[in-house]
Amino acid sequence: MTRNLNKLLSTVAMAGMLGGAGCLGGTPATTTPPPASTVTNTGGGSAQTAPTDTTNPANAQNTASGGASNTFSHEDDSTVDPFQVLARIQEEGPPEVATRMHSCGKMKYATLGNLLTDVGIDPTTGNAMTAGGLYKSGAGALGKPDYSNRLAESAGLSTAGAVRLYDIFVAAVPGIVAAMPTQARCMVAGAPTNMFTTDGTACTMEGITCVTGSPATQQQKDLCDSAVGSSADMVGTGNNALTVGQVVAVASLMSAAHSCE
Amino acid sequence: MPTNLHRTLVAFTTGVTLLGGCLGGTPTTTSPSGGGKQTGGGEVSTGGTTTGTGTGTGTTTTKTPVDPNQVNLDARVIDYGQAARTASLKLLGELPTADDLATVKDAASYATLIDKYLADPRLARQLLSFFQDEMKVGGPATGTGTKMLPSKDTAPTYAAELVVNDMDFRQIFTGTTNTCPTLDTTTGTFTDAACDPTNGQPAVGVLTDPGVQSAMFSNLGMRRVRWLQETFQCTKFPAEFAANGGVKEGNGLYASPWPFTSVTGGADARVNFQDTSGVICANCHTTMNHIAPLFANFDAQGIYQTTIQVVVPIDKNPTAVLGDWLPAGEALSYRFQQPAPTITDLGAKLAADPATAQCQVARLWNWAMDKGEIVTDAATVPKGTIDTVLTSYTSNGYKLKAALKATFTHADYVKF
Numbered sequence: 001m002t003r004n005l006n007k008l009l010s011t012v013a014m015a016g017m018l019g020g021a022g023c024l025g026g027t028p029a030t031t032t033p034p035p036a037s038t039v040t041n042t043g044g045g046s047a048q049t050a051p052t053d054t055t056n057p058a059n060a061q062n063t064a065s066g067g068a069s070n071t072f073s074h075e076d077d078s079t080v081d082p083f084q085v086l087a088r089i090q091e092e093g094p095p096e097v098a099t100r101m102h103s104c105g106k107m108k109y110a111t112l113g114n115l116l117t118d119v120g121i122d123p124t125t126g127n128a129m130t131a132g133g134l135y136k137s138g139a140g141a142l143g144k145p146d147y148s149n150r151l152a153e154s155a156g157l158s159t160a161g162a163v164r165l166y167d168i169f170v171a172a173v174p175g176i177v178a179a180m181p182t183q184a185r186c187m188v189a190g191a192p193t194n195m196f197t198t199d200g201t202a203c204t205m206e207g208i209t210c211v212t213g214s215p216a217t218q219q220q221k222d223l224c225d226s227a228v229g230s231s232a233d234m235v236g237t238g239n240n241a242l243t244v245g246q247v248v249a250v251a252s253l254m255s256a257a258h259s260c261e
Numbered sequence: 262m263p264t265n266l267h268r269t270l271v272a273f274t275t276g277v278t279l280l281g282g283c284l285g286g287t288p289t290t291t292s293p294s295g296g297g298k299q300t301g302g303g304e305v306s307t308g309g310t311t312t313g314t315g316t317g318t319g320t321t322t323t324k325t326p327v328d329p330n331q332v333n334l335d336a337r338v339i340d341y342g343q344a345a346r347t348a349s350l351k352l353l354g355e356l357p358t359a360d361d362l363a364t365v366k367d368a369a370s371y372a373t374l375i376d377k378y379l380a381d382p383r384l385a386r387q388l389l390s391f392f393q394d395e396m397k398v399g400g401p402a403t404g405t406g407t408k409m410l411p412s413k414d415t416a417p418t419y420a421a422e423l424v425v426n427d428m429d430f431r432q433i434f435t436g437t438t439n440t441c442p443t444l445d446t447t448t449g450t451f452t453d454a455a456c457d458p459t460n461g462q463p464a465v466g467v468l469t470d471p472g473v474q475s476a477m478f479s480n481l482g483m484r485r486v487r488w489l490q491e492t493f494q495c496t497k498f499p500a501e502f503a504a505n506g507g508v509k510e511g512n513g514l515y516a517s518p519w520p521f522t523s524v525t526g527g528a529d530a531r532v533n534f535q536d537t538s539g540v541i542c543a544n545c546h547t548t549m550n551h552i553a554p555l556f557a558n559f560d561a562q563g564i565y566q567t568t569i570q571v572v573v574p575i576d577k578n579p580t581a582v583l584g585d586w587l588p589a590g591e592a593l594s595y596r597f598q599q600p601a602p603t604i605t606d607l608g609a610k611l612a613a614d615p616a617t618a619q620c621q622v623a624r625l626w627n628w629a630m631d632k633g634e635i636v637t638d639a640a641t642v643p644k645g646t647i648d649t650v651l652t653s654y655t656s657n658g659y660k661l662k663a664a665l666k667a668t669f670t671h672a673d674y675v676k677f
Contacts, residue, residue: 070528070530070532070536070575071532071536071538071539072532072574073539080637085639093329093333094330095642095646096643096646097330097331099626099630099643099646100334100646101333101334101337101673101676102630102631102674102677103631103632103633105631108354110354110390111350114355117355118356119356145399147393147399147400147476148400150397150477151397152394152395152397152634153390153394155631155633155638184358185358185359186358187359187360188359188360189363193359206359209359209362210359212346213346213356213357213362214342214345214357214362215362261347261350261351261631
């Protein structure tokens with residue numbers, strides 16, 4: 001069972017990289033958090049972080065703009081790469097157009113934790129292979145803000161973040177499916193929702209709506225059903241027993257839906 | 262098993278690729294409720310219409326230019342379900358309920374849902390997070406005694422409180438009482454509190470916030486000035502430009518409206534802001550140096566002291582004196598010919614500056630539309646895009662909740 005799960009996780013991670021990461025190149029300059037200096041350094045050192053010791057003679061050749069003793073060069077953090085901006089305009093159109101259309105922003109780290117709670121997963125507990133454990137250990141990859149270094153939460157999903165997101169969802173699927181009928185958020189007029197039909201061979205529209213957070217489409221259901229039918233190998237036991245196809249189906253839906261906030 | 266794995270891999274990859282329309286470049290256009298095609302820009306290969314005369318004596322071809330950008334805009338469709346999902350994630354930090362989604366049928370029912378979200382206690386924690394990112398500060402107090410650093414949450418919490426309580430948002434520059442509140446993120450309840458002792462310096466919104474002053478402590482207080490500019494004006498320095506386009510100074514163009522000698526300089530200066538041999542320092546520092554001394558008395562812990570606390574980045578790091586920024590007789594100012602002798606005056610100037618209001622609305626817009634950081638990512642927002650939101654803000658007593666409503670119900674927001 002553990003071997004199966006490991007294989008499944010590896011498979012999904014690789015697939016995630018192939019299927020998802022390739023698209024990430026389209027995201028504009030927001031995918032990579034800028035280094036600390038690009039955000040905050042104003043040309044002087046800091047009592048708290050001291051990015052550059054401008055009083056150290058060893059650094060003198062790099063700190064002088066004009067006179068070596070009384071002028072200072074600032075780190076080259078004042079401009080955004082013009083070629084990046086040009087590429088963005090070529091892809092998205094000018095700001096007058098691009099700003100009127102949604103971009104694909106990364107879901108905030110805290111929001112992802114809330115989302116896991118929403119679908120019945122505790123993001124604060126669990127070992128390294130559980131959804132909670134993967135969430136906790138994935139803070140860096142998932143772009144959690146680092147305010148101590150004056151860094152806001154990253155706006156875009158990195159490749160490592162995308163892979164971690166898929167891993168979390170794959171690990172979470174058994175718990176999500178088991179908890180769904182009791183999740184008040186997913187109930188429709190008080191009626192419980194199930195992810196799959198009684199015989200387990202197809203996804204339900206209500207289940208898809210529950211895990212994606214938006215009204216399900218027939219296209220989503222068709223793809224979900226196709227994934228369910230792709231493998232009957234079992235993973236898990238008891239109430240958490242699912243087929244590989246079912247796990248992949250739900251993880252795929254969630255990964256696709258929640259790669260963008 | 263290998264066969265099964267292969268099939269699984271193919272199925273998953275297909276699923277991600279086909280379902281994840283939003284994974285493509287940005288921005289995206291999706292069909293209603295998921296999936297969809299990328300129409301974020303680029304060229305349209307079919308560039309016009311062809312008409313023939315049909316008379317048998319020859320044809321005339323007329324090409325009508327097609328603006329690919331307009332094609333992309335026109336390709337969007339209204340999808341209130343998707344809009345409700347992303348609005349819920351931003352305003353509540355959680356997915357919408359199935360029952361909420363079932364209520365959304367049209368513009369009116371969607372607007373009702375947004376009103377419900379704006380009244381939800383979870384809005385407070387989301388706004389705290391938004392303002393933490395905007396101000397790039399956050400986190401609890403650390404250390405003890407002389408090593409104590411104040412809470413970095415007070416400024417973003419104060420901003421969030423102004424929005425949640427539907428107050429004049431300009432108070433982040435002018436508020437004089439209870440500018441260091443706390444927030445119970447579970448209940449969404451704010452508790453008023455004054456900031457730490459300020460040694461006679463009155464509270465001025467977030468401008469005197471100990472957490473901000475501590476986080477932005479630096480040589481000559483320059484980081485504090487830059488924080489002010491980039492956070493609330495949405496542009497980097499230089500912030501001012503001469504009407505005549507500038508004059509040649511040394512190896513470059515001096516484009517500031519201030520007299521070149523209005524900043525400290527010369528061979529005897531501890532820092533020569535009039536240097537022109539590399540870059541023209543005065544292009545930025547004429548503005549910066551007329552502001553920075555206002556924040557010079559805040560120490561590394563963000564506490565206002567009665568003497569200057571920042572140092573000059575030269576040998577032995579001497580404590581700065583006013584002459585390190587400005588020659589004698591120069592008045593502290595927000596901008597050229599806009600004196601601001603105190604932080605209170607500076608706050609009033611910021612609050613009255615139309616660029617400040619536009620900046621705040623633009624940041625709100627970028628958050629809603631999932632754009633990057635307006636300064637560091639150059640994710641600028643043309644005024645034309647946010648005109649209606651800006652009007653909602655300025656014509657409703659500068660209450661940012663009105664701007665939130667206008668943003669999340671905007672015609673562009675509900676299209677994908």
